[in-house]
Amino acid sequence: AIPVGIYQTFWTLLGLILGNVLSDYQVAAMTICGGLMLVGISLRLLRIREIAVGNLLPALAFAPVVTALLHHYV
Numbered sequence: 001a002i003p004v005g006i007y008q009t010f011w012t013l014l015g016l017i018l019g020n021v022l023s024d025y026q027v028a029a030m031t032i033c034g035g036l037m038l039v040g041i042s043l044r045l046l047r048i049r050e051i052a053v054g055n056l057l058p059a060l061a062f063a064p065v066v067t068a069l070l071h072h073y074v
Helices: 002-021 024-045 058-073
Strands: none
Touching (some): 024 058
16 A cells, blocks of 8 residues: 555646646647546446556647647647
8 A cells, every 4th residue: 555655646746737837838749648548448438448548648738738839839
């Protein structure tokens, strides 16, 4: 339980820090991306479709960058 607590504490603190740095639209992009990953996990658990959700994890890092570029140039 201790390693899980350390892991969750790290991600919670990172989320609190990034929540103050990122704009609302960037946080929304990460939320949408995470929601789509949850849909992929549910499809895998229900054995409807095998989606490699682990391969999609970098999208969580790219989502705020891409939205910032779109917001700046569009």
